[in-house]
Amino acid sequence: MPDLNTEQLIIDIPGRADSTALSLQVGAGETWGVLGPNGVGKTTLLHTLAGLRKPRKGRVKLGTAALASLGRRTIARRLGVVFQDQQDGFPATVLETALVGRHPWLSPWQMETAEDERLARQALETLGVDHLSGRLVNTLSGGERQRVAIATVLAQSPDTWLLDEPTNHLDLHHQVAVLQLLSEQARSGRSVFMCLHDLNLAARWCDHLLLLYPNGEACWGPTETMLIPSALERLYDQKLITVEADGAPVFVPVRG
Amino acid sequence: MLGYSRPLAILVLISLLCMVLSISIGSAALSPGDTWAVLTGSGTSLQQTLILELRLPRTLSAFATGGLLAVAGALMQVLLRNPLADPYILGLSGGAAVGALLAMLAGVAGALVSGSAFAGAMLATLLVFGLAHGTGSWTPSRLLLTGVVVAAGWGAIITLILAMSPARQLPGMLYWLMGDLSHAGNPAPALVMLALVCALVFPLGRSLNVLARGPLQAAALGVSVRPLEWLIYVLASVLTAAAVSMAGSIGFVGLVVPHMLRLVLGNDQRLILPACALGGGSLLVLADSLARVVIAPEQLPVGVITALLGVPTFLYLLHRSR
Numbered sequence: 367m368p369d370l371n372t373e374q375l376i377i378d379i380p381g382r383a384d385s386t387a388l389s390l391q392v393g394a395g396e397t398w399g400v401l402g403p404n405g406v407g408k409t410t411l412l413h414t415l416a417g418l419r420k421p422r423k424g425r426v427k428l429g430t431a432a433l434a435s436l437g438r439r440t441i442a443r444r445l446g447v448v449f450q451d452q453q454d455g456f457p458a459t460v461l462e463t464a465l466v467g468r469h470p471w472l473s474p475w476q477m478e479t480a481e482d483e484r485l486a487r488q489a490l491e492t493l494g495v496d497h498l499s500g501r502l503v504n505t506l507s508g509g510e511r512q513r514v515a516i517a518t519v520l521a522q523s524p525d526t527w528l529l530d531e532p533t534n535h536l537d538l539h540h541q542v543a544v545l546q547l548l549s550e551q552a553r554s555g556r557s558v559f560m561c562l563h564d565l566n567l568a569a570r571w572c573d574h575l576l577l578l579y580p581n582g583e584a585c586w587g588p589t590e591t592m593l594i595p596s597a598l599e600r601l602y603d604q605k606l607i608t609v610e611a612d613g614a615p616v617f618v619p620v621r622g
Numbered sequence: 623m624l625g626y627s628r629p630l631a632i633l634v635l636i637s638l639l640c641m642v643l644s645i646s647i648g649s650a651a652l653s654p655g656d657t658w659a660v661l662t663g664s665g666t667s668l669q670q671t672l673i674l675e676l677r678l679p680r681t682l683s684a685f686a687t688g689g690l691l692a693v694a695g696a697l698m699q700v701l702l703r704n705p706l707a708d709p710y711i712l713g714l715s716g717g718a719a720v721g722a723l724l725a726m727l728a729g730v731a732g733a734l735v736s737g738s739a740f741a742g743a744m745l746a747t748l749l750v751f752g753l754a755h756g757t758g759s760w761t762p763s764r765l766l767l768t769g770v771v772v773a774a775g776w777g778a779i780i781t782l783i784l785a786m787s788p789a790r791q792l793p794g795m796l797y798w799l800m801g802d803l804s805h806a807g808n809p810a811p812a813l814v815m816l817a818l819v820c821a822l823v824f825p826l827g828r829s830l831n832v833l834a835r836g837p838l839q840a841a842a843l844g845v846s847v848r849p850l851e852w853l854i855y856v857l858a859s860v861l862t863a864a865a866v867s868m869a870g871s872i873g874f875v876g877l878v879v880p881h882m883l884r885l886v887l888g889n890d891q892r893l894i895l896p897a898c899a900l901g902g903g904s905l906l907v908l909a910d911s912l913a914r915v916v917i918a919p920e921q922l923p924v925g926v927i928t929a930l931l932g933v934p935t936f937l938y939l940l941h942r943s944r
Contacts, residue, residue, distance in 0.1 A: 418841050442844030453836035456705070456889045462831075469832050470844035474825035522843070 369394050369526045369557045370415065370445070371427050377414045378422035379407050385582035387424060392526070392574075397552045398559040399568035399589075402578030403602055408561040409450060411578070412530050415559065416447045428526070442470035446524035450531050452503075452515050460506070460514050461499040464490050467521035482521075489520035492547065494540075508535035516544060527551060529560035533567060545571040565602075565617050569593055577601050626893050633900035637685065640904040644681040644911040645673055683868060684803050684910040684924070685903035686812035688875050690865040692902025693819060693895055695876025697858040700834050700891065701851060702762040708877035709862040712769030715871035716776025717746025718863065722798055722870070723783045726791060733807060735798075736867040743863035746776065751855065801872030801925030803910050812864055816903075819861060820896045827892030830854070834889065872925045875902050878932045885939045905932065 374387040385407070392398055400408050413419045415426055417433045426433040428444055446467075458466075464486040465478055472478065490496040493513040498506065503514060512535045519527065527548065533541040541564075548558045549571060562568045568575060569589060576586040579601060585592070593615055595608050605620035646657045650672060659665040660673045694709035702711070709715075721742020725735045754768040784795060797804075823830075829850055833840045837847045862876070879902040880894065887893055909927040916922055 413838075416842060418838060438841055438846050439844035442842065447842040449838060449842070453703075453839065456700075456703075456834045456884070458835070458889055462888075462890075463835075466832055466835065466843060469828060472828065474828070 369429065370559065372415070373424050373427065375414070375424035375426060376422045377407055377410050378420060379410055382407075383582060384422065385578075386584040388576075388584060388586070390576065390586060392557045392559050394525070394555050394557055395552050396557050396574055397549060397572045398557075398574045398576060399572035400559070400561045400576045400578065401565060401568055401598075401601060403580055406578045406580055408578060409530055412447070412528050412559075412561055416445060416528050417441055418447075439470050442522070442524075444524055445526045445528065446519035446522045448515050448519050448527070448529040448532055450534065452511055457502045457504055459499065460490065460495060460501050460503055461486060463503050463514055464499075464517045464521050467518040467523075470522065485523070486517075486521045489517040490514070492520060493517040494543070509537060509540060512536055513540065513544070516547075520547075525556050527556065527558045527560070529558070531563060532560055533562065533564065541567065565598065569617070570614060629887055629893065630896060630900070633897055633904070637900045637904045637907075640907040640911075641681050641685065644684070644907045645677045647911055648672075648677060648914055679809055680803055680806065680910070681907055682809035682813060683806035684906045686809050686816055687803065687806070687865045687869045687872065688879075688906025688909075689816045689899040689903035690812060690819075690861045691872065691876040691906075692879035692898035693816070693823075694858040694861040694865070695902075696880035696891070696895055696898045697830075697854050697861075698876075699880060700830050701854045701858065702766055703834065703836065704762065704766065705881065706877075707766070708873075709858060709865070710773070710871060710873070710876070711766065712750045712859075713746045713773035713776055714743050714750075714859060714862050715866055716773045716780065717749070718743035718866040719799055719871060720776055720779050720783070721745075722867075723780065723787075723795055726795055726798070727783060727787055732805065735805070736807065739870075740863050740867040743866055744859065746772065747855075747859040747863070797923050798870040800923035801870040801928070802921075802923045803869045803913075804921060806868045809868075812868055815861065815864055816899055819857065820899050822857075823895045824892055826850075826853075827890070827895065830891040830895075831889070834891070869924070872906065872928055874925070874928045874932045875906055878936045879905055882936060882939055 370392040372388050372390045374389055376384050376387050400411065402408055410419060414421050417426065428436065428441065433441065465482060467489070468478060468482040468486065472482070487496060487499065490499055493516055495510055495513045495517060498510060503511060506514065516532060532544055532548070536544060545567060552558050572589055574586065575589050575592040576584065577592060577597065578584050595606055595617070598617060599606050606617045607620055609616050609618060642654060642657060646652045646654055652669065656665060656669055657673065660669050691709055695707070698707040698709055698711060699705055718739040719742070722735050722739035725738035750765070750769045750772050753772070754765040784792065787795060829845050832843050832845050833847065833850060841847050880898050883894055883897045883901050887897055906924065906928065909931055910924045913922040913924040913927045
């Protein structure tokens, strides 16, 4: 049974005409990548899928239930979001930040248990930021913060992951480590849906792709059917050279 | 995580010490022994009257007012996600002041002034919320701007009332504006309110912690953001209105006590909010004791003392932290 599906979904970007209606089925064990140029609505789509924005038309379903009919807490137990940038109004430590991921699992009267703390520490360790657990989040580098944000969702332990540019600010090694972690999540029966800027990372790590074109068109399907060089060139309005490496296509932008 | 009891126990102890101190000192000094004797039911009848009818109610009023202001300030800071927010930032004290001054101008005193101040404060709250609500979406910055502009409007009306008032009424009005506990009535309702809000805030605390990380993040973690924000706004407004109608607009407590406590205790609202109730209460009790003795038998407005005590303490803590 697919985890997250959309029925004739049209996202709402004020002042823009309706885009192609999306009927996606993001199944358990699948890793989806969303590709498209800046400003095409990747983040808006992600927020709509998370129920944080109302769609213009159509609907989003989590399992068999319409997302709009579920309470925020129920949604948060099944669906986790990594945002593109993290706000930090008040200083909080790295451990406190990861522990916040346990919020949907605790009743109002409950304190965080030792088990919650163990899960949070384990998540920080998985992301390689456990040595920072006592530090204030606003003193960390962008990449470290990004890893803490991912650790928070790991502690939240949702069945469906929505991620907005999870590799932002990360060095090459940590980009790979994070994508590896997400693949493991998918292999264990969860589903992953993420916006990515890097075409090659998406080609390498995602099994499904959704391409959002600037004119509002969209197409989606298994990765191998979507990696058509001419389509990708049109997507980014950028000439590409395709080379073969490690048995898979790699796309390099043409200079000049 | 479970280390809430020790800081709170220390704060309870500090609060009790401050209260005993406040009851003991004044124009007629009492030894702690005398104070204890009266509180346990003995002592001379003069001492009984002095303590049970004059100093104890005033001390409890000071404690309740300080506690309410500090808790309201901490809530406003979470709501607006702005460390500069204080309970008055949305123009609430201006509305209360206009209500109180108009009542004084009309020649009434006591409970009617308090009632009028409370009405003014709630009117100011509704006004700002209604205006900021506008087309349906309000953001903290929009609420803040509306509040600051409306506060400026109240300021103009206050100046106008002061300019038009007869000279003999001016001292009372100025004392009210600077915050003054000498007309505070029965402290019991405010104390009950303070206890209730601390009890209510505990189950809300974790949601507030999550909300402090921003509305989107909070919604993604299962918080119903809009109802929670409404609740905080109404709660903070009622608390502030209660404090203002008891003691006038006492500045500084609501802004600085939450910060001082955050610097020392971190930012878990489940700890910070009850700590604010105790810390804000203690600060105002101390300040009021000073206000009563510095130029005894005359009294200073307590708002002057809170600022004079609070500013250096806060700057010291800020300087010491990172």
